[in-house]
Amino acid sequence: MKILVIGGGPAGMMLAGQASKKHQVILIEQNEKLGKKLFLTGKGKCNISTSATLEEFEAKIVRGKSFLKTALTNFTYENCLDFFKDLGCPLKIERGKRIFPVSEKSSDIIKALSLYCKNVDVKLNEKVIKVIKVNEQYKVITSKGQYVVDKVVVATGGLSYAQTGATGDGYKLFKQPLIETKQALVPINIKAIPLRKCLKLKNVKLICEEIELFGELDIYSSKIEGPLGIMMSSLINRKENIALFIDFKPALSLNQLQIRLDNNKYKDLSLILKDFLPLDIIPTFLTKCQNKKDIPYYLKRFPLDYLKLDSYSRAIITSGGIDINYIDAVTFESKINPHVYYIGEVLDVDALTGGYNLHIALAVAKQCAEYI
Template identity: 30%
Template sequence: MILNKNFDLIVVGGGAAGIMSAIISARDGKSVLLLEKLPKIASKLKATGGGRCNLTNTLSNEEFMAKFGRDGRFMQDALGAFDHKALIGFFKDIGVETHAPDGFRIFPTSHSSSTIISALEDELRTLHVEVLCSQKVQKLLHVEDKIVGIETPSDTFYASNVVVATGGLGYPTLGAQGDGYEMAQELGHKTTELYPAMMPLKTKDEWVKNCRADTIAKAELRVDLKKHNKLRATGDLIFTSNGIRGPVVLDFAREITPLLSKYGELSILANLTKGMNEEQLNQHLKKEVETNPHAEILKHICTLLPEALSLALLDLAGIDPKSKYGKISGSSKAKLINILAWTPLTINGHDGFKMAMITRGGINLKEINPRTMQSKLIDGLYFCGEVMNLDGPCGGYNLQWSFASGYLAGLLKK
């Protein structure tokens, strides 16, 4: 039980952003209370990167911001104060070594999120940050346009500064309920439409269930809709019993879920042949036939793709897999080449927020000062991390943003 009810700062949410805010403020000599509604802090951080904890990446700040789209520049001040190099230095200072085994993604050398969480917990204890778990904040208290504290079902705590770091709606099993949106709205803040992001997608195409054994490397996905045909993503793809998943799908889902909400279903095209275009595919097959003129067409296609997928695409083209290439009509060959270059798929659903790693949407950025993360409406109220309307792709982007925005919020600049 905490007897003290008054603090310099109260942080609502014990994820990456909230923990960073608490640490930075406590290092500045502030008294800090960190409230988390789950029994333990950092539950979502524990699951990040499949438990390996991809902290950040090696991109320059300009390249990093570009990956977030048109609102990416909102991060300029936060990254200027706390970029990936600063984050690496921070963790080194608290005893965690990091590395980038692929030259891009940065992990703790242990490749375990437990290493990160233990170090953060130790630092919170060292700095005498009061941490209360199993505490759901239900209301932000304010007098006119100034924050004065927070209220839980059983208690009230007071502070002239409150950081809201409650995350989004993704992974409700890890505590996501959208509390921060509701609390902010009660104080006059606006929230954009919220969509689940970073998750598998379902397809209308039933043939995908026959192709589950293989990972398709360097697949490219794009929307087959003129108005949105610039939406693309590249990476490894895996077919499932009812759709597609893998890194490329997680990235692509950020763009797809708002469109699915609008159109109901969406046609996309997938290049599954490592970027080869129609001409390159045509030349490849001609060379294969010259090398082995008596082979069945299936054998030739299997030089490009796994057998199960080769069979599925031949079926889409209406071609018997036992046919000889020379016996196939010109129109059938053309159709096959087109399908190999851009395989059509129809996305018709997803599993919603229960499978979403992040949320697309959040508190309107126009109402937050990017130099401080402080609300433009309520003095002493700060936001950081996923609760704001800013999300990025896979690869350490969202965690870096959480730490950087948490750092800036924790400075408590007026």
């Protein structure tokens, strides 16, 4: 059987390598090399997977939780460790259950996946433009020629970091229902606040309605980032009228803060606040809170004026894409276009940071290849 894979990211490479054990596989990548986005991951170290339990993993999935269950059950992090070890790229588990290559080089993950594709006919600098169904087969038209194949796998990624080749082509190659895309894991733009440099806050909460995230938050004069900022973006990207708040003192209740305030001997607001906040944020805090009696409230619920999410060019992942209701969750075959498969970020699945998104791309690709 002849299989053509569109896209040489982690999903496409994993599938092509696995399927090439039994079939003739062609992998078409428009870039001059494989894994251009993969190279950037984890700040060049590549957080390839996570040792989270299935339950913990599912808690980090924003869209597609039940759809991904079979693939995640069949490709665990232990499988991932073995897979890369066998390809000469051992992995290690770090703080927060994050998994990286021992070498801390994303290029080693790319080398390993390229090695896995040693029996694949890899075509670089070639872009798939159109696919036409011809009887029971597909004619794939590219920038350099055409191929007639039995099965087509779409692994073209999403829309984020377009310079890596993620241009959304996979959404248009077949008639397939789509869910509107949104930027995810992206900085959040806020109305400017008077800050000279980035404030790095630890042990705070970022709150939006019922969503409360605890951890580290980076505040710049006109955007928020850091783990809490970018994770919040994935959870609010389909909400309207967004109101964001910081709880600077999650460990203390309003009452406890009030008692501490009553015990504070200073009269000057700035001096009082030194007991409660890092120095750098006090001027910003004073733009919203000018009364001593209001201090506890604003310490628990300091408002940030939301403007919008930053652009796709800064988004780690794309939310939305190929509607998973029309994709088989076991084989990843389209329920509308027979012998067409969708894997990786092109699908309407996304998760928070921590190696979840790459693990999903690999697990789905592995499962799909086994069915093919």
